[in-house]
Each structure stands twice: as C-alpha cells, then as structure tokens.
Amino acid sequence: MARKQSTRRTIVLTAVAWTIGILLFFPIFWTAVAAFKTESDAYTLPQNFLTTPWTLENFGIVQERSDYLRYIFNTSVIVILSTLLGLLLAIPAAWSMAFAPQAEATSKLSGWTWLAIILASLVICFLGLYFTDWKPANAFVGIVLLLIFVVPASLWAWTRRTHDGLLWMLSTKMMPPAGALIPIYLIFNRNGLVFKDWGWINLSDYNIMDSFWGMVPLMTLLNLPIIIWMLFTYFKEIPVGILEAARMDGASLWNELARVLTPMALPGIASTCLLNLILSWNEAFWSLNLTNKYAAPLSFFISEYSSPEGQFWAKLSAASIMAIAPILVIGWFSQKQLVRGLTFGAVK
Amino acid sequence: MATRQAQALGRLALAPSVIALAAWSFVPLALTIYFAFLRYNLQDPDNTGWAGFSNFYYFFKDPYFLKDLINTLLLVGSVIVTTVVGGVLLALLLDQPFWGRGIVRLLMISPFFIMPTVSSLVWKNLIMHPVFGLLAGIQRLFGAHQPIDWFGTYPRFSVALIVSWQWLPYAALILLTALQSLDEEQKDAAAMDGAPPLSYFYHIVLPHLARPITVVILIETIFLLNIFAEIKVTSVGGFAGNLTYLVFSQLNDATDVGMAAAGGLVAVVLANIVSAFLVRMVGKNLEA
Numbered sequence: 001m002a003r004k005q006s007t008r009r010t011i012v013l014t015a016v017a018w019t020i021g022i023l024l025f026f027p028i029f030w031t032a033v034a035a036f037k038t039e040s041d042a043y044t045l046p047q048n049f050l051t052t053p054w055t056l057e058n059f060g061i062v063q064e065r066s067d068y069l070r071y072i073f074n075t076s077v078i079v080i081l082s083t084l085l086g087l088l089l090a091i092p093a094a095w096s097m098a099f100a101p102q103a104e105a106t107s108k109l110s111g112w113t114w115l116a117i118i119l120a121s122l123v124i125c126f127l128g129l130y131f132t133d134w135k136p137a138n139a140f141v142g143i144v145l146l147l148i149f150v151v152p153a154s155l156w157a158w159t160r161r162t163h164d165g166l167l168w169m170l171s172t173k174m175m176p177p178a179g180a181l182i183p184i185y186l187i188f189n190r191n192g193l194v195f196k197d198w199g200w201i202n203l204s205d206y207n208i209m210d211s212f213w214g215m216v217p218l219m220t221l222l223n224l225p226i227i228i229w230m231l232f233t234y235f236k237e238i239p240v241g242i243l244e245a246a247r248m249d250g251a252s253l254w255n256e257l258a259r260v261l262t263p264m265a266l267p268g269i270a271s272t273c274l275l276n277l278i279l280s281w282n283e284a285f286w287s288l289n290l291t292n293k294y295a296a297p298l299s300f301f302i303s304e305y306s307s308p309e310g311q312f313w314a315k316l317s318a319a320s321i322m323a324i325a326p327i328l329v330i331g332w333f334s335q336k337q338l339v340r341g342l343t344f345g346a347v348k
Numbered sequence: 349m350a351t352r353q354a355q356a357l358g359r360l361a362l363a364p365s366v367i368a369l370a371a372w373s374f375v376p377l378a379l380t381i382y383f384a385f386l387r388y389n390l391q392d393p394d395n396t397g398w399a400g401f402s403n404f405y406y407f408f409k410d411p412y413f414l415k416d417l418i419n420t421l422l423l424v425g426s427v428i429v430t431t432v433v434g435g436v437l438l439a440l441l442l443d444q445p446f447w448g449r450g451i452v453r454l455l456m457i458s459p460f461f462i463m464p465t466v467s468s469l470v471w472k473n474l475i476m477h478p479v480f481g482l483l484a485g486i487q488r489l490f491g492a493h494q495p496i497d498w499f500g501t502y503p504r505f506s507v508a509l510i511v512s513w514q515w516l517p518y519a520a521l522i523l524l525t526a527l528q529s530l531d532e533e534q535k536d537a538a539a540m541d542g543a544p545p546l547s548y549f550y551h552i553v554l555p556h557l558a559r560p561i562t563v564v565i566l567i568e569t570i571f572l573l574n575i576f577a578e579i580k581v582t583s584v585g586g587f588a589g590n591l592t593y594l595v596f597s598q599l600n601d602a603t604d605v606g607m608a609a610a611g612g613l614v615a616v617v618l619a620n621i622v623s624a625f626l627v628r629m630v631g632k633n634l635e636a
Contacts, residue, residue: 010421010445010446010447012443013441013446014448016441017441017442017444017446017448017449017450017452018452019535020438020441020452020456021451021453021455021456022455024455024456024458024459024513024516025455025456025458027459027467027470027471027474027475027513028458028459028462028470030470030474030475030482031470033476034474043480045480045482045484067417071624078477082436085422089364089365089368090365091363092361092365093362093364093365093366095358095361096357096358096359096361096362097358097362099354099358099518100354100355100357100358101358101477102355102358102359106359122378122381123376125382126382126549129382130398133396133397133477133590146375147626149374150367150371150374150375151374153370153374154366154367154370154371157366157369157370158359158363158366158367158370160361163631163634165362165366165631166634167368167627167631167634169365169508170627170630171623171627172369172372172373174570174619174620174622174623174626174627175616175617175619176570176573176612176615176618177574177576177592178574178592178595178596178611178615179376179377179380179612179616179618180376180377180380180611180612180618181595181599181608181612181614182379182380182383182595182599182605182608182609183375183376183379183383184376185599186361186379186605219367221368221369221372222363222538224368224372225369228365236635247354253357253361253520269463274481278461281463282462282463282464283463284463284464284465284577284578285574285576285592286372288404288576288577288580289432289438289596290466296404298462298463299465299466299577300465302463302465302466302469302581303465303469303577303580303581305469305582306468306469306581306582308609313473313474313480316470316473316474317468317470317474318471320466320470323463323466324461324462324466325461325518327403327461327463328458328461328462329459330461331457331460331461332454332457332458332461335453335454335457336523338521339522339525342521342522342567343520343522343560343563343564343567344567344626344630345630345633345634346559346560346563346567346626346630346633347522347525347526347559347560347563348600
C-alpha cells in the first residue's frame, strides 16, 4: 500500500519537476533551435518543425560578419591570463592564511586609530590637490599623493589578524562597480584625462583603454577575493603536518608551495579555476564600458546585436549559442563545486 | 604550530594580494570621492575647480535620481521575492526522489551560466517581441489581436523577469545544498511522529533554511544593485534605469564626471549597508 502510493507520488513528482525544468531551460532550447533555421523560418509562428529546412549557414554568416573567432580569442586571453595571474597572487596568500594564520593583529593600534590615520591621509591628499589647483602639478606629486593614501590603507589591511583580513578581502568583492567606474574609466581612457598634465611624462601615450593590459589585471582584481577565499577553504582541508614535514626536510618556500601544496590541492585549485572561468567569461559591466574593439570579449560581441539590421534572429541565436555553449558545458560539470565559492562559505 | 619564521614568511606571501586589493578597493573610492567634489565635465575642460556639495545637490535634484532609485529598489525587491520563494519551492522539489533528478537539476541551473547580454537579447527578441515573439504567438493562439508589447509597456517588469530567470537557479542551488545538510535523524523522527507536511516544513525545514535564505538575500542584493547589462542591452534605460545605469549615463551621455562620481558614492553607500550585514554573517562561519 505504502509502496504503491510512493510510486504514484514519484510519477507526479517526476512530471512536475520535468515540466519546471524544461520551462526554465526553454529559452536556451528555443535559441538553439532558432540558430539552425533560416531567417524567415525563425520568425514564423507557430513553428513547423517537420517541414523546416535545417541549416548551418548562420554560424558561417556570424563569423563572416562579426568575426566570432576574434572575440572568443579575446575572451580566452582575458579569462586564462587573469586566472593564471589570480592564482599566482592567491596561492601564496591562501597558503599564508591557511597554514600560518595570525591569531592577533600584528599592529598595536586600535581600529579607530587606523581609521583616523587613513582619513587623515585622505585629507592630506585633498589638501595637496587643493594647493596644486586640483591637478597634481607633476608625476612626482601625483605619485606621492597616491602613496600617502595607499600605504596606510595597505598597512592597515596587512596587519589584520587572518580572520579579519579574509573578511576584508571578501568585502572588496562587494564594492559596487558604479563606485569605481569613473576613476577606472578615466585612468583607462584614451585621452589620459586624469593624468595628462603631468609634466615630464605624458601618460596619455600609455592608454590601456580597450587593451589586454587593462582588462587582464582588472579581471584578476575583480575575482581575486573569490579565488583567495575558495583556495583558503580547500587548503584548510590539508593537514598542516605534511607541509611541516616538507619544511623539516629542508624544502624551500617555493618547493613547499609548488611541489607539495599545489599537487595536493589540485582538485580544489581546479574548481576554483572553473568558477573564475565562469565569472569572467560572463562579466559584462566592465567589458561593455571599457572595451569596444581590440580587447572586446564575447559579452560585447553579443551586445552589438542589440541594434538590429533587417532580419537577424537566426544569426543572433547562432551567435548566442556560440557565446554560451562552452561555458554552459563547463558549468554543468562543475555545478556541485560552485556552491562553496558562490556563498563566500556562509552556507555549509 | 607554525613557527615564528613561517609566520614572517606568511606575512610576506600575503603582501602582494593585500597591496593589489587595497589599491583596487581604496584608490578608485578615494578618486570617486575626489571627483564628486569637483567641477569636471569632459565637454567643458575649462570649467574646473572645487564644487563643494553642488554635484550632490544637482544629482539629488535630477528627476531621474528618484525614479532610478525607486527602480533600483523595485528591481532588487521583486527579484529577491521571486527567486527566494521560487528557490525554496524548487529546492524542496529537487530534494524529493524522482526519475531523472540529475538532468532536471542541470536544466534548472543552466540560466545561471548564460551571460547577461545573451539572456537580455534572447528574451527581448525571441520570447517577448510584440509581433514575432513566442509570448505574442501564444497570446494570438488564445485570440488576442494586440499582443502585449512587453518592453514597451512594462519595461521594469520585463527586466525583472529576465533577471529573476538568471538568479532563480542561484537561489535554488544554494538552498538545495542547505536542504541536503538537514539532519537525517530529524527527518526520520518527524516522519515517525507522523508530522503533516506543512507543519514539518514550517517547524523543521524553514528554521533550517533561515540562515541560507538570509545569505542568498544579502548576496543577491549586492549583485542586483549592480544590474547593468540587462538594462543597457535592451535599451530601456530611460524607463527602467537603475542607479548603476544612471551613473553610466551621467558619465557617457552627459559626460559630467563630478555628477557621476556623486552618484557612484550613493551606490557605494547603498551597497555598504547590505555588505555590513553580509560580512558579519560570513564572519560568524569563518574559522580562521
């Protein structure tokens, strides 16, 4: 009796769950189907799947008209280089937090003192700018002003106990891009508007707008907190004794990191890379604002389809499928590992 | 225990990341504060100098400010309600045994991996287009002569729908993970006592999910405050723009750096209110 009821229950649940699953997936399915239709068929409603001639020509046209391969190359460069750079910074940092944690803050100053110091340095910078007529007179003044502000801020963050330091790193991920857009845009800008008055060096010659030199470090910084965070949680699971044994045997720090820790944590590092891959692949805010040609990634490539010329749905669909397919497959394979990184560890 | 030498090395290994993140988080913020008090328009390079609080004054007086602030809150609020309620239901469903659970899970999670520009254009054109869209076709099937022009008539709803579609899988995945960590013994005990499903849900499942739900709400809020691509690409910024979009258009269309910076600071303050709570919650769980 109970068994029969539970079979019926399973059937009902299966039907409901599949309906919802298909409904949620439907827009993607619909796009995939439209990608293989001719333009005029893509607009026809209701669709007649039996008589529709299927075609691959859209993919060719997309490549021909908007050079898909260049955009996927750009995306790959940005994603891969920023992930590698991120790992290079994050592995030592996560190692330090997981295996040599600081239980107490190393500076004796209280939080209020630090706040006062940082605010004071900000005020000094403002005064400096005021007396130089709101524009640094030359590069030297500019760099000094920058250091006056950055050094105390970095020192504050650096001397935190590990617990607070990690929280601070995570909190940098929560800064809204709208708050950073203006300075980043101006620093990146072709005309070097912020710094062009700097006497002996004309920084406008070195603009990084729409270049990999700008996008790769930016993408690294965007995701660095999450990389460090995830690596930290994976490193925590490795017994500290193994690293100490390596150290006893006279392994240098480099060998300890590269030959002992990295191979052991490889699964964790791999899933960290995957999450980073997905996040930077789909990043849109900075890509739309800071690129338009040379370093433009796939999110920009698709946004170009927002101003239609004639019938374009089949092409839009083909372009969309080409842009999402790689990351969708990667996402499917790594979904179980993603939860850890997506909640900053606040859900276990 | 780590030796003193290891501690020192550890500090050193931490330094590059700390400097990078400190520069990344403090310098743009300081510069934004700096610009917010400056007369600085890209079209008017001769007009420079100290602006006092006038950037803020004009930003708050801008009719778009109030509208976009309300839009921001409406978007965040409606998407959170949709995704959390939907996420709980989906998680409960996926926690049950049925055939093909793995595949349904994959189907359901997929929207989260779609880049925002793609989902915006696909929804705007293939699904919600007033003439050729799928929804228009369905409406005609039921005899409507004038199918709804979703983005024209209900721009805010349309954006919220797209964003909800993207974030529902996120909420569901996190809540499902949380649900699966529910104590088996507690489940069995409840089943043994013959607890009716609703009261089981109310007294056991919901308290267990309270914390993950809070985390989902906080994290979603932080990301939803920054929704940009969906509004820009569907070109509804004039009607359904949010604060992020307003800052962008102050910079791009009005080329007023000072005013955009003032707007950026408002966005920072809004986000900080939320992240203060989130950091506290993360901190409680953090063993370091």
